[in-house]
Amino acid sequence: MALRNIIGKRIGNGIGLVGRRSLSTSTSDVENRNAKSMNLYSAINQALHLALETDPRAFVFGEDVSFGGVFRCTTGLADRFGKARVFNTPLCEQGIVGFGIGLAAMGNRAIAEIQFADYIYPAFDQIVNEAAKFRYRSGNQFNCGGLTIRAPYGAVGHGGHYHSQSPEAFFCHVPGIKVVIPRSPRQAKGLLLSCIRDPNPVVFFEPKWLYRLAVEEVPEHDYMLPLSKAEVIRQGSDITLVGWGAQLSIMEQACIEAEKDGISCELIDLKTLIPWDKETVEASVRKTGRVLISHEAPVTGGFGAEISASIVERCFLRLEAPVARVCGLDTPFPLVFEPFYMPSKNKVLDAIKATVNY
Amino acid sequence: MALSHLASSSPSRSANLLKPLSSVISLRRPISTDTTPITVETSVPFTAHQCEAPSRTVQTNAKELATFFRDMVVMRRMEIAADSLYKAKLIRGFCHLYDGQEAVAVGMEAALTKKDCIITSYRDHCTFVARGGTLLEVFAELMGRQAGCSKGKGGSMHFYKKDSNFYGGHGIVGAQVPLGCGLAFAQKYCKDEAVTFALYGDGAANQGQLFEALNISALWDLPAILVCENNHYGMGTAEWRAAKSPAYYKRGDYAPGLKVDGMDALAVKQACAFAKEHALKNGPIILEMDTYRYHGHSMSDPGSTYRTRDEITGVRQERDPIERIRKLILSHDLSTDKELKDIEKEVRKEVDDAIAQAKENPVPEPSELFSDVYAKGLGVESFGADRKEKNSHGRHLDNTRDDPSGEVIIGLCFHNPLPA
Numbered sequence: 001m002a003l004r005n006i007i008g009k010r011i012g013n014g015i016g017l018v019g020r021r022s023l024s025t026s027t028s029d030v031e032n033r034n035a036k037s038m039n040l041y042s043a044i045n046q047a048l049h050l051a052l053e054t055d056p057r058a059f060v061f062g063e064d065v066s067f068g069g070v071f072r073c074t075t076g077l078a079d080r081f082g083k084a085r086v087f088n089t090p091l092c093e094q095g096i097v098g099f100g101i102g103l104a105a106m107g108n109r110a111i112a113e114i115q116f117a118d119y120i121y122p123a124f125d126q127i128v129n130e131a132a133k134f135r136y137r138s139g140n141q142f143n144c145g146g147l148t149i150r151a152p153y154g155a156v157g158h159g160g161h162y163h164s165q166s167p168e169a170f171f172c173h174v175p176g177i178k179v180v181i182p183r184s185p186r187q188a189k190g191l192l193l194s195c196i197r198d199p200n201p202v203v204f205f206e207p208k209w210l211y212r213l214a215v216e217e218v219p220e221h222d223y224m225l226p227l228s229k230a231e232v233i234r235q236g237s238d239i240t241l242v243g244w245g246a247q248l249s250i251m252e253q254a255c256i257e258a259e260k261d262g263i264s265c266e267l268i269d270l271k272t273l274i275p276w277d278k279e280t281v282e283a284s285v286r287k288t289g290r291v292l293i294s295h296e297a298p299v300t301g302g303f304g305a306e307i308s309a310s311i312v313e314r315c316f317l318r319l320e321a322p323v324a325r326v327c328g329l330d331t332p333f334p335l336v337f338e339p340f341y342m343p344s345k346n347k348v349l350d351a352i353k354a355t356v357n358y
Numbered sequence: 359m360a361l362s363h364l365a366s367s368s369p370s371r372s373a374n375l376l377k378p379l380s381s382v383i384s385l386r387r388p389i390s391t392d393t394t395p396i397t398v399e400t401s402v403p404f405t406a407h408q409c410e411a412p413s414r415t416v417q418t419n420a421k422e423l424a425t426f427f428r429d430m431v432v433m434r435r436m437e438i439a440a441d442s443l444y445k446a447k448l449i450r451g452f453c454h455l456y457d458g459q460e461a462v463a464v465g466m467e468a469a470l471t472k473k474d475c476i477i478t479s480y481r482d483h484c485t486f487v488a489r490g491g492t493l494l495e496v497f498a499e500l501m502g503r504q505a506g507c508s509k510g511k512g513g514s515m516h517f518y519k520k521d522s523n524f525y526g527g528h529g530i531v532g533a534q535v536p537l538g539c540g541l542a543f544a545q546k547y548c549k550d551e552a553v554t555f556a557l558y559g560d561g562a563a564n565q566g567q568l569f570e571a572l573n574i575s576a577l578w579d580l581p582a583i584l585v586c587e588n589n590h591y592g593m594g595t596a597e598w599r600a601a602k603s604p605a606y607y608k609r610g611d612y613a614p615g616l617k618v619d620g621m622d623a624l625a626v627k628q629a630c631a632f633a634k635e636h637a638l639k640n641g642p643i644i645l646e647m648d649t650y651r652y653h654g655h656s657m658s659d660p661g662s663t664y665r666t667r668d669e670i671t672g673v674r675q676e677r678d679p680i681e682r683i684r685k686l687i688l689s690h691d692l693s694t695d696k697e698l699k700d701i702e703k704e705v706r707k708e709v710d711d712a713i714a715q716a717k718e719n720p721v722p723e724p725s726e727l728f729s730d731v732y733a734k735g736l737g738v739e740s741f742g743a744d745r746k747e748k749n750s751h752g753r754h755l756d757n758t759r760d761d762p763s764g765e766v767i768i769g770l771c772f773h774n775p776l777p778a
Contacts, residue, residue, distance in 0.1 A: 064594055067663075090564035090600040091531060091592055119530060122567070158450040160513050162529035330731065335451060335513045336502035337727040 035217035040210045043185035043218045044073045044150075047192040048111065050222045052081045055109050058196070060086045062096060062113025062150075070115060071152060071211050097123035097149060101131050101201075104146035109196055117153035117205060118162040124170070131201040132176030145199035150192070152208035153181075154246050154296055155342060159208075160335040166245075166297035166328070171203050172274045172306065178202040179273040180227060181244040185216040190225030191271060198227060207246035214249075230277035232284065236266035238356055239290040242281055242307055244270045247294050247343065254348035263356050273303055281307065282314050289320040290355050294343050299327035321358035324351045392420035396690060400625035401682070407607055409614035409643070412632040416624040420692040422468065426623045427683045429467075430460040431702050433484040434680060435709045436493060437653070440483065440500060440514075443713065444657045449500045453514045456484040458621075458652040461679035462587055463488040465626025466555060469634060473550060477525040477538040478557035480515035481587075481651075485557070489524040491517065493712035503719035510722045511730070523552075532558060532565030535584060539571040539642075542582035553581040553637045555630070561592020563606050572642060576613050579641035583633045584610070586646045587620065593655040594664040607646035614640075620647030621677040650677070 038046075052058045060077055066088045068075035078086040089096050093114055100110040114120045120127075127149070135143035155164045171179045180195050180202055182188035188206065195202040233248070234255055243251050248269055255265035266284050270276055285291050291311055293304035308323040326343045334341050395417050404411040437457040443449045456463070459481075466476070467488040478485050483496055491507055499506025500514055507517050508527075518526040525541065528534040538556025545552050558568065563586055575582040586606040590597050597604040607615030614636070618629040629645055636643050650673045654661025661670070687693050 067594065088595060088599065091561040092564050092566060094566055095564075121530075122565070160451045160515070160529075162515070163452065329727070331727060332731070334511065334727055336510055336721055337724070340724060340727050
């Protein structure tokens with residue numbers, strides 16, 4: 001995926017900063033010094049190295065993280081920071097997250113890895129009932145803001161039912177946690193560092209298809225990207241497309257093809273799903289009058305539904321066409337039928353044309 | 359079989375044929391029908407927790423040993439063939455192979471009836487075959503074809519066989535154990551006199567839901583047998599690094615347990631028979647099968663980064679389940695080496711034929727994408743700009759109430775007979 005490297009102003013320290021919401025024209029808000037070409041898992045690896053380097057009370061744990069993890073995101077951490085800070089857990093997601101909450105409650109940065117997002121459900125109770133509500137129910141006496149849960153999510157071409165799921169919608173329904181999804185290596189490093197240093201519990205979903213596939217120039221220094229701030233990664237005037245993670249590259253291809261038919265598409269990367277940047281999306285829809293949301297998760301109850309409802313609420317009179325959603329089908333993630341299930345470029349393109357010609 | 363080499367060694371063929379058979383042949387009948395009891399000792403005695411271990415003397419016979427041999431050879435050959443098919447990209451997705459662990463599947467099957475239920479995790483190819491699954495069903499399912507046991511919709515990790523009470527094939531480790539205890543509850547409630555074997559691995563043994571299920575089973579005396587197939591590595595993590603107590607047979611605490619040499623099919627059979635009897639009378643029991651997998655965790659794992667090659671070859675030489683049965687057969691003079699090799703050749707051909715057949719088989723119809731989500735289909739139009747919602751029978755739901763039985767309502771409105 002080609003992303004322009006524009007040297008832009010580095011945005012402050014980014015923690016919880018939600019101000020300055022101009023229509024960003026830069027695709028990069030990070031200085032580009034000492035940038036090195038690397039893929040997604042290397043970028044995440046760098047972020048973790050920096051997180052542990054800068055905070056002596058940061059820990060990384062999960063299944064098989066010690067040798068580097070099944071996707072190599074945790075390579076070198078155990079050797080560098082020792083077994084007391086980087087360690088394997090037994091096969092128990094509920095235990096991992098509960099343990100992480102406790103660790104975070106004592107003021108540490110607990111970076112827990114769930115090996116595949118498909119396995120996160122045993123920990124669902126801990127995340128929803130414990131992590132999300134800790135600060136609230138203790139009247140701010142306690143909190144587990146130091147908790148970050150990382151999990152690879154999404155289709156990978158042959159993952160089948162239990163190695164391809166996109167469960168972000170379940171977590172978006174829980175006030176008290178944040179859900180963040182990066183689209184590329186450079187974004188992932190900055191966003192992950194922000195998530196780790198954010199004083200709220202965060203679930204960070206990493207698009208596993210891009211671990212090796214996405215290669216980009218990533219600055220080697222410590223930088224953070226702001227949470228709850230969406231980014232316009234492609235300017236347009238006819239229709240707004242909203243997405244996150246690996247799906248953005250599919251959408252970008254559809255935008256390029258639509259351009260050949262004279263349709264000018266604006267593409268927005270949401271980055272943080274909750275709390276999401278309604279203002280940026282709204283501003284874009286006010287410009288274009290049309291919106292299309294796309295995600296891999298099944299369409300019914302997917303996060304696209306929330307975006308659709310909010311936009312209709314805010315921009316009803318401005319809308320020229322119904323809000324379109326191009327998403328996964330309402331079936332379990334299939335095995336041989338994956339190409340049929342996925343919201344492919346052609347489906348997105350079809351929907352762009354239908355919406356523009358409504 | 360046995361007659362041919364005797365006839366060639368004697369000078370007068372017709373004279374031999376006239377003599378009574380027993381004096382000519384060394385009392386050996388064709389191996390596949392001989393049921394004269396043979397007594398064998400298991401490799402090691404059983405270790406028991408909170409119960410009395412069964413004897414290490416096992417009754418078997420030539421027929422059973424021949425069946426064990428053949429079945430394990432089929433399983434071994436099938437798994438090796440699956441390895442090649444995966445590397446040739448005919449099998450995609452994930453593929454977890456069972457070679458090395460065959461004795462658990464055959465030994466268990468020998469102690470059970472088809473009324474007993476078995477439920478296991480994703481390393482299920484051989485358990486499926488032991489329950490009566492055919493090679494065609496296996497390879498077709500692995501390659502995602504219609505003739506597969508799950509119609510090509512499940513893949514390697516999701517084999518099922520309802521008519522033999524094989525409840526599959528689960529991706530999330532440990533999740534199958536509470537399910538298994540539920541099956542046991544149903545069996546007890548319906549007075550089936552049958553039991554459920556819920557299998558899991560040493561990695562899954564640390565899941566909380568196992569202990570919840572065990573507690574419930576023990577409280578209500580359910581005929582549930584929890585079988586830990588301990589191949590000593592949960593993916594790449596050795597058991598001693600994941601479990602405070604790797605004595606999985608003791609982890610039931612109040613529930614009795616038995617540790618079994620899982621590479622000895624006869625020991626497995628003895629233990630399972632013992633467990634079945636125990637569970638029907640006294641409730642849950644844990645069996646720990648000390649076994650080993652030659653392949654890595656899955657086809658993406660070489661299996662040699664966390665174990666030494668010496669360890670793997672060591673187990674192959676000392677404890678291979680097929681070799682054990684082969685030695686037993688040969689030492690008891692039940693068959694010749696050549697005959698056993700002929701069986702292996704025959705099996706190889708069977709496997710190759712099944713693969714060829716499976717390759718010809720078509721992939722499932724696109725409509726299968728939407729079928730079986732609910733009891734009655736519910737789906738979304740996959741192509742076209744208008745993307746109206748349709749039910750799986752192709753009717754638009756935008757003029758009817760949006761419910762799964764919209765088709766029924768259409769039928770009632772237009773005086774069509776209700777669907778079956």
